[in-house]
Amino acid sequence: MNIKLDGYHGTEMKRVDSILTNGFVPSIGDKEWLGDGTYFFVKGINERPEIQAGKWAIISAWNNKEKKNDYDEYAVLHGVIEVDENKYLDLTEPDGVEVLDYIQEKYTSKLATIGKKVDPLDGYLINFARGEKLVDIEVVKGNFYIKLRKEDRMLRLSRRTPNCTICSVYSPKNNIKDVRVISTGRIDDEIG
Amino acid sequence: MTMKLDKEHKERIDRYFDEISADELYSVLTEKYHFESKDNDMVIVNNGKYLCREDMMPAFWEGTMSYANLDIKLEIEVVQMDLWGNKSDIQKEEFVCDKSCSIPLAS
Numbered sequence: 001m002n003i004k005l006d007g008y009h010g011t012e013m014k015r016v017d018s019i020l021t022n023g024f025v026p027s028i029g030d031k032e033w034l035g036d037g038t039y040f041f042v043k044g045i046n047e048r049p050e051i052q053a054g055k056w057a058i059i060s061a062w063n064n065k066e067k068k069n070d071y072d073e074y075a076v077l078h079g080v081i082e083v084d085e086n087k088y089l090d091l092t093e094p095d096g097v098e099v100l101d102y103i104q105e106k107y108t109s110k111l112a113t114i115g116k117k118v119d120p121l122d123g124y125l126i127n128f129a130r131g132e133k134l135v136d137i138e139v140v141k142g143n144f145y146i147k148l149r150k151e152d153r154m155l156r157l158s159r160r161t162p163n164c165t166i167c168s169v170y171s172p173k174n175n176i177k178d179v180r181v182i183s184t185g186r187i188d189d190e191i192g
Numbered sequence: 193m194t195m196k197l198d199k200e201h202k203e204r205i206d207r208y209f210d211e212i213s214a215d216e217l218y219s220v221l222t223e224k225y226h227f228e229s230k231d232n233d234m235v236i237v238n239n240g241k242y243l244c245r246e247d248m249m250p251a252f253w254e255g256t257m258s259y260a261n262l263d264i265k266l267e268i269e270v271v272q273m274d275l276w277g278n279k280s281d282i283q284k285e286e287f288v289c290d291k292s293c294s295i296p297l298a299s
Contacts, residue, residue: 003193090194098197106209107217114214118227128225134205135195 005081007040008050010057013073024172034140035126037168044165045143055148061187069187079179083139091142141167
Protein backbone atom coordinates (compact mmCIF):
# COMPACT_ATOMS: atom_id res chain seq x y z
CA MET A 1 0.00 0.00 0.00
CA ASN A 2 1.23 3.47 -0.83
CA ILE A 3 1.46 6.27 1.74
CA LYS A 4 0.80 9.85 0.59
CA LEU A 5 1.98 12.91 2.48
CA ASP A 6 1.77 16.61 1.68
CA GLY A 7 5.33 17.93 1.91
CA TYR A 8 6.40 21.59 2.07
CA HIS A 9 9.88 22.76 1.16
CA GLY A 10 11.14 26.29 1.75
CA THR A 11 13.97 27.58 -0.40
CA GLU A 12 15.44 30.62 -2.12
CA MET A 13 13.50 31.90 -5.12
CA LYS A 14 16.31 31.48 -7.64
CA ARG A 15 16.30 27.70 -7.13
CA VAL A 16 12.63 27.30 -7.97
CA ASP A 17 12.93 27.10 -11.77
CA SER A 18 15.60 24.43 -11.53
CA ILE A 19 13.55 22.40 -9.03
CA LEU A 20 10.44 22.60 -11.19
CA THR A 21 12.42 21.62 -14.30
CA ASN A 22 14.97 19.14 -12.99
CA GLY A 23 13.60 18.10 -9.61
CA PHE A 24 15.01 18.41 -6.11
CA VAL A 25 18.67 17.76 -5.42
CA PRO A 26 19.09 15.77 -2.17
CA SER A 27 21.27 17.34 0.53
CA ILE A 28 24.26 15.34 1.59
CA GLY A 29 25.45 15.79 5.12
CA ASP A 30 22.34 16.47 7.18
CA LYS A 31 23.43 13.69 9.42
CA GLU A 32 22.05 15.11 12.61
CA TRP A 33 18.49 14.87 11.38
CA LEU A 34 17.28 12.10 9.12
CA GLY A 35 20.32 11.51 6.97
CA ASP A 36 20.94 12.42 3.34
CA GLY A 37 17.91 13.47 1.31
CA THR A 38 15.54 16.31 0.42
CA TYR A 39 13.72 17.63 3.47
CA PHE A 40 10.06 18.55 3.77
CA PHE A 41 7.91 19.83 6.58
CA VAL A 42 4.81 17.67 6.92
CA LYS A 43 1.73 17.60 9.13
CA GLY A 44 2.25 15.94 12.47
CA ILE A 45 3.28 17.68 15.63
CA ASN A 46 2.37 20.99 13.94
CA GLU A 47 -0.75 21.54 11.86
CA ARG A 48 0.75 24.21 9.57
CA PRO A 49 3.86 22.76 7.95
CA GLU A 50 3.56 25.22 5.04
CA ILE A 51 4.11 28.10 7.49
CA GLN A 52 7.10 26.33 9.01
CA ALA A 53 8.62 25.80 5.55
CA GLY A 54 8.32 29.55 4.92
CA LYS A 55 9.94 30.41 8.24
CA TRP A 56 12.73 27.95 7.49
CA ALA A 57 13.39 29.62 4.12
CA ILE A 58 13.47 33.04 5.77
CA ILE A 59 15.88 32.24 8.57
CA SER A 60 18.06 30.12 6.30
CA ALA A 61 18.78 33.23 4.24
CA TRP A 62 20.86 34.74 7.03
CA ASN A 63 24.61 34.28 6.64
CA ASN A 64 26.03 34.79 10.10
CA LYS A 65 29.61 34.94 8.82
CA GLU A 66 28.90 37.68 6.29
CA LYS A 67 26.25 39.29 8.52
CA LYS A 68 23.83 39.59 5.62
CA ASN A 69 21.17 37.59 3.82
CA ASP A 70 22.35 35.25 1.09
CA TYR A 71 19.10 35.78 -0.79
CA ASP A 72 16.27 38.31 -0.77
CA GLU A 73 13.35 36.27 -2.04
CA TYR A 74 12.05 32.89 -0.99
CA ALA A 75 9.42 30.40 -2.05
CA VAL A 76 7.53 27.53 -0.49
CA LEU A 77 6.94 24.53 -2.70
CA HIS A 78 4.35 21.83 -2.17
CA GLY A 79 4.87 18.28 -3.36
CA VAL A 80 3.09 15.00 -2.81
CA ILE A 81 5.37 12.45 -1.17
CA GLU A 82 4.34 8.98 -2.26
CA VAL A 83 6.01 5.87 -0.88
CA ASP A 84 5.35 2.18 -0.37
CA GLU A 85 4.57 1.65 3.33
CA ASN A 86 7.30 -1.02 3.51
CA LYS A 87 9.89 1.57 2.46
CA TYR A 88 8.61 4.25 4.81
CA LEU A 89 10.24 4.55 8.22
CA ASP A 90 8.00 6.58 10.51
CA LEU A 91 9.99 7.51 13.61
CA THR A 92 6.95 9.14 15.16
CA GLU A 93 5.45 5.63 15.55
CA PRO A 94 6.60 2.90 17.96
CA ASP A 95 7.03 0.37 15.12
CA GLY A 96 9.39 2.70 13.30
CA VAL A 97 11.46 3.49 16.37
CA GLU A 98 11.78 -0.23 17.06
CA VAL A 99 13.62 -0.71 13.75
CA LEU A 100 16.19 1.94 14.61
CA ASP A 101 16.51 0.71 18.21
CA TYR A 102 17.27 -2.81 17.01
CA ILE A 103 20.03 -1.65 14.67
CA GLN A 104 21.54 0.51 17.40
CA GLU A 105 21.43 -2.38 19.86
CA LYS A 106 23.17 -4.68 17.37
CA TYR A 107 26.02 -2.36 16.49
CA THR A 108 26.70 -1.19 20.03
CA SER A 109 26.82 -4.80 21.28
CA LYS A 110 29.24 -5.73 18.53
CA LEU A 111 31.51 -2.74 19.14
CA ALA A 112 31.52 -3.38 22.89
CA THR A 113 33.34 -6.66 22.27
CA ILE A 114 36.38 -4.66 21.17
CA GLY A 115 35.86 -1.78 23.59
CA LYS A 116 34.71 0.72 20.99
CA LYS A 117 31.89 3.21 21.14
CA VAL A 118 30.51 5.70 18.61
CA ASP A 119 28.03 8.54 18.86
CA PRO A 120 24.64 7.35 17.53
CA LEU A 121 23.24 10.48 15.87
CA ASP A 122 19.96 9.74 14.07
CA GLY A 123 21.18 10.80 10.67
CA TYR A 124 24.35 8.74 10.87
CA LEU A 125 22.34 5.71 11.90
CA ILE A 126 19.83 6.10 9.08
CA ASN A 127 22.56 6.62 6.48
CA PHE A 128 24.27 3.48 7.79
CA ALA A 129 21.06 1.43 7.76
CA ARG A 130 20.29 2.49 4.19
CA GLY A 131 23.84 2.30 2.88
CA GLU A 132 24.48 -1.18 4.22
CA LYS A 133 21.04 -2.30 3.01
CA LEU A 134 19.90 -3.34 6.46
CA VAL A 135 16.53 -1.84 5.57
CA ASP A 136 15.17 -0.54 2.28
CA ILE A 137 14.19 3.03 3.20
CA GLU A 138 12.93 5.63 0.71
CA VAL A 139 11.31 8.09 3.11
CA VAL A 140 11.85 8.74 6.82
CA LYS A 141 9.64 10.85 9.05
CA GLY A 142 10.57 12.19 12.48
CA ASN A 143 9.82 14.91 15.03
CA PHE A 144 12.54 17.46 15.76
CA TYR A 145 13.07 20.78 17.42
CA ILE A 146 14.05 23.26 14.72
CA LYS A 147 14.85 26.92 15.36
CA LEU A 148 12.36 28.78 13.17
CA ARG A 149 12.73 32.31 14.54
CA LYS A 150 15.65 34.66 14.08
CA GLU A 151 15.76 35.18 17.86
CA ASP A 152 16.00 31.44 18.49
CA ARG A 153 19.10 31.29 16.33
CA MET A 154 20.70 34.49 17.55
CA LEU A 155 20.26 33.48 21.18
CA ARG A 156 21.05 29.84 20.38
CA LEU A 157 17.83 28.78 22.06
CA SER A 158 17.30 25.08 21.93
CA ARG A 159 15.21 22.44 23.62
CA ARG A 160 14.43 18.76 23.41
CA THR A 161 10.66 19.01 22.94
CA PRO A 162 10.06 18.86 19.17
CA ASN A 163 8.08 21.49 17.28
CA CYS A 164 8.26 20.15 13.72
CA THR A 165 7.56 16.96 11.85
CA ILE A 166 9.86 16.53 8.89
CA CYS A 167 10.47 13.96 6.18
CA SER A 168 13.64 13.12 4.36
CA VAL A 169 13.15 11.78 0.84
CA TYR A 170 16.21 10.02 -0.53
CA SER A 171 15.18 9.81 -4.19
CA PRO A 172 12.95 12.83 -4.83
CA LYS A 173 12.58 11.88 -8.51
CA ASN A 174 10.91 8.61 -7.49
CA ASN A 175 8.87 9.77 -4.52
CA ILE A 176 7.86 13.41 -5.10
CA LYS A 177 5.01 14.31 -7.43
CA ASP A 178 3.05 17.40 -8.48
CA VAL A 179 5.56 19.99 -7.27
CA ARG A 180 4.23 23.55 -7.34
CA VAL A 181 4.93 26.92 -5.74
CA ILE A 182 2.35 27.80 -3.11
CA SER A 183 3.80 31.04 -1.75
CA THR A 184 6.62 33.52 -2.22
CA GLY A 185 7.95 36.48 -0.27
CA ARG A 186 10.77 38.90 0.40
CA ILE A 187 13.10 38.26 3.31
CA ASP A 188 13.32 41.95 4.30
CA ASP A 189 9.55 42.21 4.61
CA GLU A 190 9.45 39.24 6.94
CA ILE A 191 12.45 39.98 9.19
CA GLY A 192 12.15 43.73 9.37
CA MET B 193 1.55 2.64 8.62
CA THR B 194 5.27 2.23 8.65
CA MET B 195 8.04 -0.25 8.13
CA LYS B 196 8.08 -2.79 10.97
CA LEU B 197 10.73 -4.95 12.53
CA ASP B 198 9.26 -8.13 11.07
CA LYS B 199 10.97 -11.51 10.75
CA GLU B 200 12.46 -10.66 7.35
CA HIS B 201 14.00 -7.39 8.55
CA LYS B 202 15.28 -8.97 11.72
CA GLU B 203 16.97 -11.80 9.82
CA ARG B 204 18.58 -9.40 7.37
CA ILE B 205 19.93 -7.21 10.17
CA ASP B 206 21.09 -10.21 12.21
CA ARG B 207 22.88 -11.69 9.19
CA TYR B 208 24.75 -8.45 8.53
CA PHE B 209 26.02 -8.22 12.10
CA ASP B 210 26.84 -11.93 12.24
CA GLU B 211 28.95 -11.72 9.11
CA ILE B 212 30.90 -8.53 9.82
CA SER B 213 33.74 -8.50 12.34
CA ALA B 214 33.71 -5.94 15.14
CA ASP B 215 36.85 -4.25 13.80
CA GLU B 216 35.42 -4.07 10.30
CA LEU B 217 32.14 -2.66 11.64
CA TYR B 218 34.04 0.03 13.53
CA SER B 219 35.84 1.04 10.32
CA VAL B 220 32.60 1.11 8.34
CA LEU B 221 30.86 3.26 10.94
CA THR B 222 33.65 5.76 11.48
CA GLU B 223 35.20 5.99 8.01
CA LYS B 224 32.30 5.36 5.61
CA TYR B 225 29.44 6.85 7.65
CA HIS B 226 31.46 9.33 9.76
CA PHE B 227 30.21 8.23 13.18
CA GLU B 228 32.15 10.11 15.84
CA SER B 229 34.32 7.85 17.96
CA LYS B 230 33.71 7.94 21.71
CA ASP B 231 36.51 5.58 22.64
CA ASN B 232 37.80 7.84 25.42
CA ASP B 233 34.61 7.23 27.37
CA MET B 234 35.35 3.54 27.74
CA VAL B 235 37.19 1.93 30.62
CA ILE B 236 38.56 -1.58 30.74
CA VAL B 237 37.37 -3.73 33.61
CA ASN B 238 38.06 -7.29 34.74
CA ASN B 239 37.92 -10.22 32.36
CA GLY B 240 38.26 -8.01 29.31
CA LYS B 241 34.88 -6.35 29.81
CA TYR B 242 34.36 -2.73 28.86
CA LEU B 243 32.13 -0.22 30.55
CA CYS B 244 31.29 3.37 29.75
CA ARG B 245 32.83 5.58 32.43
CA GLU B 246 29.94 8.07 32.51
CA ASP B 247 27.36 5.29 32.79
CA MET B 248 29.20 3.67 35.67
CA MET B 249 30.00 6.58 37.93
CA PRO B 250 26.55 8.00 38.78
CA ALA B 251 25.37 4.60 40.01
CA PHE B 252 28.45 4.37 42.20
CA TRP B 253 28.07 7.79 43.76
CA GLU B 254 24.34 7.37 44.30
CA GLY B 255 25.09 4.27 46.33
CA THR B 256 23.19 1.93 44.06
CA MET B 257 26.39 0.02 43.40
CA SER B 258 28.58 -1.40 46.09
CA TYR B 259 31.84 -3.29 46.18
CA ALA B 260 29.97 -6.35 47.37
CA ASN B 261 28.17 -6.91 44.09
CA LEU B 262 30.95 -5.88 41.75
CA ASP B 263 33.50 -8.00 40.06
CA ILE B 264 35.17 -4.77 38.96
CA LYS B 265 36.09 -3.29 42.31
CA LEU B 266 39.73 -2.71 41.46
CA GLU B 267 38.84 -0.55 38.50
CA ILE B 268 36.21 1.36 40.46
CA GLU B 269 38.86 2.24 43.02
CA VAL B 270 41.15 3.55 40.29
CA VAL B 271 38.40 5.74 38.87
CA GLN B 272 37.61 7.04 42.34
CA MET B 273 41.22 8.04 42.87
CA ASP B 274 41.30 9.81 39.53
CA LEU B 275 38.30 11.90 40.53
CA TRP B 276 39.53 12.83 43.97
CA GLY B 277 43.26 12.87 43.30
CA ASN B 278 43.70 16.61 42.94
CA LYS B 279 40.90 17.73 45.17
CA SER B 280 42.41 17.23 48.63
CA ASP B 281 41.18 20.66 49.67
CA ILE B 282 37.56 19.58 49.39
CA GLN B 283 36.24 18.87 52.86
CA LYS B 284 33.92 16.01 53.55
CA GLU B 285 31.54 18.34 55.43
CA GLU B 286 30.59 20.05 52.18
CA PHE B 287 28.58 16.99 51.22
CA VAL B 288 26.38 16.75 54.30
CA CYS B 289 22.78 16.50 53.15
CA ASP B 290 20.48 19.36 54.09
CA LYS B 291 17.43 17.50 55.37
CA SER B 292 15.30 20.63 55.42
CA CYS B 293 15.48 20.76 51.65
CA SER B 294 12.08 20.18 50.09
CA ILE B 295 13.55 18.49 47.04
CA PRO B 296 13.99 14.78 47.68
CA LEU B 297 17.64 14.71 46.72
CA ALA B 298 18.38 11.85 49.06
CA SER B 299 16.16 9.54 51.01
